[in-house]
Amino acid sequence: MIPRYSRSEMTDIWSPETKFRIWFEIEAHACDALAKLGVIPESAAKTIWEKGGAAKFDIDRIDEIERETKHDVIAFLTHLAEFIGPDSRFVHQGMTSSDVLDTCFNVQLTRASDLLLADIDKLLEAIKRRAMEHKDTVCIGRSHGIHAEPVTFGLKMAEAYAEFDRCKKRLIAAREEIATCAISGAVGTFANIDPSVEEHVAEAMGLSAEPVSTQVIPRDRHAMFFATLGVVASSVERVATEIRHLQRTEVLEAEEFFSKGQKGSSAMPHKRNPILTENLTGLARIVRSSVTPALENVALWHERDISHSSVERMIGPDATVTLDFALVRLTNVIDKLLVYPERMVGNMDRLGGLVHSQRILLALTQAGSSREDAYRLVQRNAMKVWESYHHAGAAEVDFLTELLNDADVRQYLSEDEIKNRFDLGYHTKNVDVIFKRVFG
Amino acid sequence: MIPRYSRSEMTDIWSPETKFRIWFEIEAHACDALAKLGVIPESAAKTIWEKGGAAKFDIDRIDEIERETKHDVIAFLTHLAEFIGPDSRFVHQGMTSSDVLDTCFNVQLTRASDLLLADIDKLLEAIKRRAMEHKDTVCIGRSHGIHAEPVTFGLKMAEAYAEFDRCKKRLIAAREEIATCAISGAVGTFANIDPSVEEHVAEAMGLSAEPVSTQVIPRDRHAMFFATLGVVASSVERVATEIRHLQRTEVLEAEEFFSKGQKGSSAMPHKRNPILTENLTGLARIVRSSVTPALENVALWHERDISHSSVERMIGPDATVTLDFALVRLTNVIDKLLVYPERMVGNMDRLGGLVHSQRILLALTQAGSSREDAYRLVQRNAMKVWESYHHAGAAEVDFLTELLNDADVRQYLSEDEIKNRFDLGYHTKNVDVIFKRVFG
Amino acid sequence: MIPRYSRSEMTDIWSPETKFRIWFEIEAHACDALAKLGVIPESAAKTIWEKGGAAKFDIDRIDEIERETKHDVIAFLTHLAEFIGPDSRFVHQGMTSSDVLDTCFNVQLTRASDLLLADIDKLLEAIKRRAMEHKDTVCIGRSHGIHAEPVTFGLKMAEAYAEFDRCKKRLIAAREEIATCAISGAVGTFANIDPSVEEHVAEAMGLSAEPVSTQVIPRDRHAMFFATLGVVASSVERVATEIRHLQRTEVLEAEEFFSKGQKGSSAMPHKRNPILTENLTGLARIVRSSVTPALENVALWHERDISHSSVERMIGPDATVTLDFALVRLTNVIDKLLVYPERMVGNMDRLGGLVHSQRILLALTQAGSSREDAYRLVQRNAMKVWESYHHAGAAEVDFLTELLNDADVRQYLSEDEIKNRFDLGYHTKNVDVIFKRVFG
């Protein structure tokens, strides 16, 4: 996480101010529940809200105390006492630091999830708009980077839509994984605190109670969370890679929006580089890099150790801030993407009609040719066109003409039967079916 | 995946025999649908099932053809034609190799998921049994490897149960991710095959139709699948690590079952090593190692490339076979685990009652001491006991006695008030509440 | 590691036969040293070599014994005794299983390294040959996938050469990391075996003595080894990715060799897919996946645990076999790569001379224009050409003509001064310098 690739909406969630505010809320809600149980005076709980709710925590002061005590929660509680006065001794009764830290971390992760979900909604909206706009914009489909058969640009968008719609479902599940609260005291036995306190705080903070904790909330939950971010990042990379390919000079079927003041290169002024999507490719690697440490964090020793803490202090902000930035950037790229339907047709046509080869193959077998013969007939004509393309970079020999002139082919197929197979509409006839599946 | 760490139940799913049988079924079901549409003769579909259904595919022969054609599906279809005869030309009409390969891979992964889910069910059963058996077996809870406060061994099991119950839910979701079928032809447009064929095959194979495919089923699905296996493996590692800790000489609160003929060491006959759980720790690393390549597989080029294929040929079997083996091994370890309640009490007692320090701390604050004073009073007595423990490896000074003799402590607390805090039942009073949350 | 991506040269290193032969040699060499020290009779050492050296170990029998004893080295020693008779009691004196296992693993890894180094030598040879062949074959250099300025295909090869030459050095260092031998007995103190035995065995097996071992050879060595394989694999991926790009339909500057019987697609006979390099991309992911578990293997507990063992049983063969296969495949691809110089020129020309823009920019500043003005003048002419290219897929407007007709440009530069900048030789004039740096 660096400012260059951060949005304040997400970094705010990870600020010390936000963290201490959440800590306070957890402690104060716990006091409410303790007061209701008669463990602490009702007046104390009220005082804590009144004085702490209005308090502006002094982060430098907390840091100063922590430098002495080497314990962040004690430092915070000490500072809190400076606001609240004598009633502060009722704060944190029967609780352990992890109750505060782990619940706070999960609050931050759920807020981060909400932001990421909002990002995905906007991304889906942008993708959908471009999908509808280009539902019938024919372009060549490529397997192995080699021209295959026609698709439409809208289908590419539909695929991205379906993929991010799955990502949305995964993120919702990931959010649920970490939306839990633990207020179970040392080693999680509720020896010193009633389970009802946990339930109260959970509800107040929009979480569910962790069924069994061991001072810490189990880290398989967080492993699942970060693993999910890694999957979402990989989908970002896939779409970014597609755009990078489409923008390369020889293809040029789409381009990232190029603003007026922008300079592509310090040396070559004609260059328009897909730097946003290249950047997204790199950001995806960064988000993914949090997956392995999160998996390694699961096996804490006995009821807990603190090896996970330094990891989470870094990957918590890093992964969420970077993914948030990436999703917003991708949305922007998709939203403003320059699409060139004319170049799409141009690229397809440069192969002299070879994209129709499979239709001819099928027509031949349906007309009685053996599969092997049909393959051979198609291949020998296709190769002529291909070699012409190969030589000149644009076919000067036409597949249709070659087929019409091939006597062996004509034994099976008439002129019309051949010509009818050179029809782009044939390839796009089920686009509506697919769109209905994807967009409903 | 090596025989040493494999079970045939899982390796069978990945055998060439199983694979070609699934390929055949996909092709034959597709023929049924094509016949229904009138694209191929009903009689052909019937012949295909009759002759292919009974066929015993010759794997060496298929390999031989593949060596020439360098294409596995063509090799299979050629071999299939040797059984079926002329009607074989109706097989694979309008389909592409990926339709067969990807749908087959997903069938294998769903079957692997079913096996893993059955493994987890047995694991949960074993854990639950041991949890109930040791619900009230008190042992010390440890944070940072340091004695903290009492828990029960049943609680440790309850935590493992809750964790693998979450893993079960995750695996069910992961199974759903990859339980899809694509029969959409080259570049996924259904140009040469009707979408209804896909729907028919999907239903026949127990899958759902992939809403939009691009010759391949999108790999974000598989990324999510393998990421989930990585999380499950990390939970295996966590429980294995716990047992390794409990078995170490100085702790010895539990041991892996030690069979008669087994020799622990070629040199030191008294050794009983936790080799199964150490092995599980390693196996977890192996399963996890499939996560990153699966994430890297997502960004295929354009409508597809084939970079993912070699990866999946390896991690498909490797990750599922190894995790299956690990889950069964862990079940066996848990099932037969030797648990030593007497040693648990012994270890706890060696600290001379220090585990009750937090209760005294709370008692002091409740009796009117400031938090800081209480902390100081507890700490000075605790330190004496600790130093005695430190010196002899078992405390010769008793925390209770020290407290009773501390005049400052006695200003706040009477003899009975102190003694009442040295009660293990205090720590286990909410075990039933937690068990109810976990086991219902 | 699967047969599809394996060569027997490497898999042989990992066969049980090879492993038991190495075990025998380690034990027998140790006996020689022990006899020299007078610890065991000279005659025993002689008998062991005589009877064991000729023995054909029965792997099924060893497996059978291991199933009972659950200990592989004891199983082997028991089987060995069946050949050697009473003198077998002198075998393994003062040694521990790890002495045999770890030293054997390192012997296998050094042999694997030797094979990988031989692979790299052949790869370097192939690259060098193609580099020399195409030293002056001009093609466009691309940054961000966008045409930049001319390079030569030979330069691309030179870069690959320099990269794999670095990989060779890294592999030599990695080999040295793991070329050590430990015969230090339980917990590595040489309590029961003299250090001179280790030195003798080390020399006999072509290794150096491990300065300090703890029953196991420290795993940071192996971590470094596998990390290095991961780097080499990433270089394989880089070159494979370059070829995939060059082969894509719109570029087609090079192609993997396409054999006669090979079919590119079951449906589209004109397709020639870069399947070998796509495959290499996937194999690179697999080799890399061994890096993280190898790093996780370093932190063994105390003097050793056995968590690393299952990991190494898998990644040892997997990573070396797969990388060996990949290097040989890449060598083959490079060796037979079809290179199309005509298409390289064709692709470059389609941009109407834009590749010379930077030269004009420099000429303008040298002729007295400010950097900003020069940039603007170049850009406005370049944009016209670019837009023409954009529209038609091949520029119909010529950069040279545009510049000659631009009065503002002509204020700084004469016709000849402009024309002289459109010279490909300008870009290749330092190719010999670079070749000398790389190839000496």
Next chain:
Amino acid sequence: MIPRYSRSEMTDIWSPETKFRIWFEIEAHACDALAKLGVIPESAAKTIWEKGGAAKFDIDRIDEIERETKHDVIAFLTHLAEFIGPDSRFVHQGMTSSDVLDTCFNVQLTRASDLLLADIDKLLEAIKRRAMEHKDTVCIGRSHGIHAEPVTFGLKMAEAYAEFDRCKKRLIAAREEIATCAISGAVGTFANIDPSVEEHVAEAMGLSAEPVSTQVIPRDRHAMFFATLGVVASSVERVATEIRHLQRTEVLEAEEFFSKGQKGSSAMPHKRNPILTENLTGLARIVRSSVTPALENVALWHERDISHSSVERMIGPDATVTLDFALVRLTNVIDKLLVYPERMVGNMDRLGGLVHSQRILLALTQAGSSREDAYRLVQRNAMKVWESYHHAGAAEVDFLTELLNDADVRQYLSEDEIKNRFDLGYHTKNVDVIFKRVFG
């Protein structure tokens, strides 16, 4: 990288101030070389040093320009021009942004390496001191967490020393990998800049010239660099894990230094937790997490893309700052580690002499017993002691006594022959040999 785990010595290397100063130096040195070649006026080169050398670059201003141009090097050059005036048009002649960026990144990485190497030197010094101090401090060696045979604490330190000495060699090699400079212009052909400029700048900046670059310095170098950091981090984790084990309550053979003001737990005042080494375990995970993205960065497209850039902007500082902090923290932990020789002996003795079992096993075979019989005799006596230990947590039965009373044992060994085997000196007799190997 977060302030909590950062030292300013390392973060300074990554500050914008340092970066722009390095950029300036690269540009100014290049001007010197260009002036020597007569490409630009000598006076210009002089002016650039005079005005730029004294300049205090305004980072906010550069950021402002970058927001408009979206290009960091152009932004810097524009700002530089504000200091230098008209001669600024001679800056960056024939160069490309990557010449500056990549060379700067490598300067930063070499400086970071130098700091890490200094860290390791200090760490080695601390380890060596503790090794010498505890050369003969006997403690039990443990395999699988189970008592094996005696070692010394000095040997543990010697092993750590040897390991970090290897890490030092690796870091030196890693530093060499990235200590290169590229000033080769667009796509690396030196078309617009003479190779002698690169050589001049390389020497001036303490680097070597990159033999062949392609606008960027090849990223296999950086992959190797970060992979090496990952290995070093894993060694940090290993030593940290050892200390965590030694500090756990039941073992307590060593402890992290515990300062006066430090509070171990907000709830349990007697707790002294190994939080520094737990923290190091987590930091190791973070450093390691940079390895995979660095490997993924290798396969840039054609002559370069910019996907690596965002990754390196993060992992460059993150990995070096975190590893630097970790090494310094580990040095501090080792330096002040509280070591408890008395507890080491105490723990060993609790097993009633079982650690001598292997010596008895050897004595029996040397006295004529078969290996199998000897094993059986040792095991049956050992098991009695073990069961006693098992029951009470400290053996009440003594292995020596049991052996002396076993008639079958006494058939082979006299009282003295048995007693002589219970000698700790036997186990430590080769410590000096090992120390000589490690420390010379």
